Every structure is written in structure tokens, then in C-alpha cells.
Amino acid sequence: MRRLARVGLVVALVAVGGIVALPGAHADDAEAVLERARNATVREDFSGVVQIEWRNDGEWYTAKAPVTGTGGTVQVGEGTRKAEGRDDERWIAGVSGWQAGWDEPVRGDVPSPSAHWDLTLGKADPIAGRTTVVVTATDPDTGIERLKVYCDKDTGVMLRREVLDRNGRVVRAVGFVDVKKLGGSRAAAPADPVTKQSRSKSGEKVDPTPDKVTDLPDGFDAPAKVPGGYVLAGRYLRDDDIVQLYYSDGLFGISVFQQAGDLDWNGLPKGGNGVDVDGADGRGYAVAGGTVLVWDRDGVTRTVVSDATVADLRGFAQAFDDRADESPGVVERITDFVLGPFGWR
Amino acid sequence: MNREPTKPDEDVLSAYLDGECTAVETAWVEEQLAASPEMRAVLDDVRAARDAVRALPLRDAPPEFWEHLLATGPERADGPVEDPAGAPALVAAGDGAPVDLAAARRRRRPSRWVAAVAGVAAALVIGAVVFVPQEQSVTPPVAALTDAHAVRSSLQDDAVSALVPLAVRGGFGR
């Protein structure tokens, strides 16, 4: 991990400077580009290198990983540090081999991004030699751009995603720095993909997907909506009794993990910064995996993870706490009852 | 006696990773890495081992260990339970002097009847814990939760960008 302040800023400036609005383009076109990009990588074969950059305490950090897409299987990384996705399955490799990360369909929908964001579509400079279009999401309240998604014009594959802070500065970016074979012929999907078994130390098969739940343990909250446009798209109970809620506003996904008990500060990873969450002490981190905010209130410890900025997560956390204080209404209870069995909520 | 300047040996690769090289050694390593795939492979191996150990989570003793230690002091945490002479048993020797930790452990283990009484007491305490809400401290497994978010996010957003954090160094563990 090395500082690459100049590289990161230069890349960001080149990208920002090269944007030209497409004549006649409007929000529907922008939304269509985003929708197409969601699963474009499973429709295309490609290979290349993806770079992730993030800013922490005013310094830039960067890391790269090779990536391939073959017959619908996406693989990122190599050796003992890689992840793979195919349909609804996710696998993570480590020094002890492959471990399953998910193996069930996800049913909850994410909301339309235009419900909360102003979207525009424009042309941008090429990325890794590919012609691109860019979708820019602007906060309608402030007029400040908060996200840019650069997509390959021909195939729709997302080539770069930039998260901007409340001052409009890029604080996190992930994207291709090299790409090959994109738009070419496709390999056939393997007739019988290699099965990767996930087993515990004692040899028992492990179910990697957390349980979808409708009722949460006492003291835990799962508001259906959180101010800021976030909608609950899934709630799960993990083997370690931690509840995971997944929210989305159509552009940013946020996981809220809740566990019973006060936060043991000594157990937190080193680093990070103190963050005030509506009067509660919290700690925020910016790492390759995203932005993380941890705090506790009323005997529940919450960990929120996203690629949004710390300030945005803090706003989300406050809204979540406020919203969680409200008792679920009749409509929400009925919705839970009806949709719960389908694992929708 | 004239000696030819010796090349730094392979050990320098770990020092290079840890930022413990001299400027001359750093230059040599970078020259070797540029020219030698074997050297790069060794560096990758060493880095993988180093990352693996650094990724290990913090570990803690059971809460009762700390409660007992803080309540009685480290010297008396063993307790005079089984000291036949009835005198408090001090485990410690002076700074750096060898000590018999196994003996300390034997003293810390209660006798069977003490264990039986403790068992009953523990059952009562567990019963109380079940019916009386207790405050407890928890440590979120932050690295695992970050991974779990990446996995969930990759299912409804672009899989490549969501999965990249699982494949790179620059987080809490992986």
C-alpha cells in the first residue's frame, strides 16, 4: 500500500476535465446506463487490471488486482487473495483454500437512483483505451456532484466509479487501468463449473449465506426506510448472532450490522478517527473495503459499512438511530407479515 | 585481506518489506526484483506470510480471568486454595528469573469439591443471567463485516468493483 496522491488526483482531474454532456440526454438515459452496468460484467468476457484508490486522513492509498470475466464468472485477484462471483454465488479464497461467501438468490430490489439523485449523462475521456459515457449523480439539495460512474460505450461495462465528498472532491475510486478482450467473442459458460466446497474445520459442510429473517431479536431495529432515500433491501441473521441489514438508495449500498452489547473499544482495529454520532462516540475508518463507522447506543453496537464517505455514513447513522427509535407502524408490521416469508424484507 | 563486496543475502527481503533496510540494501533489492522472477516470487511468499500473521485478530482471555485478576491482584490470582502450608503462595520470582507457571496453574485449578460448589454457583449465575438483563461488551469483527458487506453489495451492484476490496491488501485483515 503506497501513497499515490499525485496519481490519484491526476486521474481524477483528467476524468473530471474530460466530461461533456451528451446533447439530448436526460435522466432516463442515465438510469438506463446504470441499470445496464449492474450486470454487464457477467455478459461480457474480459481481462484486465482494476485499481482501487481511497483517501484517508488526507493521504491517497492505492491497490491493484487482476480481474477476468469468462463465461459469466467474474474473478478478482489472484493467489490466496481473490474472490469469484457467478450468478448468486460468491467465493473468497484464502491461504486455506476457497470459502463460500453466498449461495442464494437475492430478492429485495434496490430503489431507482433517480428517486433521490439528479442524474445526467455525458461523454468522457477514454479509460484504458475504451470510449466511455459517464453518469453523474448530483445531490439535488446542494447541487454538488457526489458520484460518477464511467461505463464502456459499447458493452455497458462499468469502467470506473468515483465517490465524491460533500465538497465535490474525489475521495474513493475503483476502476480498470487496463482492459482486454472486452466486446470480443465470448467463451461458453462451463457446463459443469468446478464446485468449491465450504467446510468447517471439523469437516461439516457450512451454509455460507446468512439466514434471511423477518423477526429480529429484541433491541434490534430494521426501519424499512431511512431518510436520505435509503430503502431496506435485505435483513439477515449471521451465525455469530450479528444482524445484517442491507440498505440501498440505488447508488450506494450500506450494510448495518447490529449486535447486542456495548462496544468494547479495546477490540477495535488500530487507526481510524473519532466520530460523533449524534452525541454517541464512534470510530470511523477508510480502508480498501470501504468506509466503516462503529458506535454503540442503548446497549446495541452498530457497524456500518459502505463506499460512501464518513460524513455521509455519519448522517445515515444519525438518521438510522432516530428512525430506529420509532416503533414500527401498523403498515410496516403488515408488510413484514406478508413479505417476510418470502425473504423479501 | 581484500574481500569482494558481498551481495546482501535473501534475508534482506523481509527487512525490505518491513522498512528496515539501508539505502544501499534497498537499491540492491529493487535491482534484483526488477531482474529476477525468482526473487519476486520469494518476496511474494514472504509478504503473504507476513500479511497472514498481521491479519490475525486480537485475542482476549475470558472475562472471568480479568475479573479475578483485577479483584485479587496478579500475585494472589492463584489464591492460597491448595497451599498445604496455608501460606499465601507467591508465584513471581524477580524480574527475568525463571518461574514455574505450571505450578501456578495447578494452584489456580480448584480441587474437585471446590469445583462442584463452583459448578452449582455457576448454574445459579447462569440462571440469573438468563432472567436478568446484563450489560456486556462486544467486539465487532470489523474485517469480517467489511467482507460480508462486499459480498452482499456485489449481488446487486457491479460485481467487479464490489469484489475488488476482497482481493487487495489495504484493510483490516485480508
Added chain:
Amino acid sequence: MTDGVPTWEEVARDHGRFMYTVAYRLAGNDEDAQDVVQESLIRVKRGLERYQPGSLEGWLARIVTNVFLDEVRRRRRRPTDALPDDPERVLPTSPGADEVSTQLSDDIQAALAALPDEFRVPVVLCDVADQSYEQIAASLGVPVGTVRSRLHRGRRMLRTMLSEGAA
């Protein structure tokens, strides 16, 4: 705390987990780690009068290491005791971690515990206790060059064990 010098209770509360982690990675099992931490706190309590405010965790890591090495020497004199790398005693699970992380940690811990002491100790001090080569050399009473060599060999052995385990 007075004049920047903590009490032993403050050390236990604020740095107990750090001490325990170092002790556990050195010893390979909870029972020995508890013994090492308890003995270390006795030495902390006695040594605090002489402690000069500075790198507290460095000082604590050195004490934990010395206690562990004393125990290793004692066991070598009395080889009937179970050794820290007894394979039945080195596969703990980490409460609270998920299955992926737990199994990964178990494998790494098992490999670490299987390293001979002379290689495991510098690896733990460098990669768990975050000590510089100079600090490690001072703790072990060996030259910095020896630390460098053992650390490198330890990591290579570790890598080999992890690769074989993954195969």
C-alpha cells in the same frame, strides 16, 4: 495514572488484550497464555516504579516475551510438560468471527504454533506486537542481523506450511 505512569490495573484494563494477544500467539493456547499474562502483570506491577514513559506496548511486549522464554527454558529442563506446539492445543476458535475468518485464523495460528520457538518469537514480535528489529534484538539479546535472518526464515517456513495446508 501519575506522571504518565499507569497503575498495573490500568495496564491490565487498557493493554490486557494486547498482552494477551502477544502471549497467545507465542504460547499457542489459552491456558499458557493466561499464565504468561498473569506472570507478566506481576513483573509490570513491580517494574512500574522504574518505567520511563515511552513506548508502553514495547515495554509490555518485552516483558511478555521474557516470561514466555523463561517458561520455554524451564520446560526444556523438564520435558515432561506439554509443549506449546502440542497440536491438540493449538486450534482454538475465535468467538465472534465468522466462519471464513475463523478457519483462516485457525490455519495461520496452527502454522505459527508449529514454528520452532527461535523463529516464532521474532515473527510474533514483529508482526503481532509491531516491534522494530532493534527492539526485538534488545528483547532477545541477539544482534539485529540475527533477528533479520530468523524473521525471514520464519516467514518462509510459515508460507510453506500454509501452502501445504491449502493444497
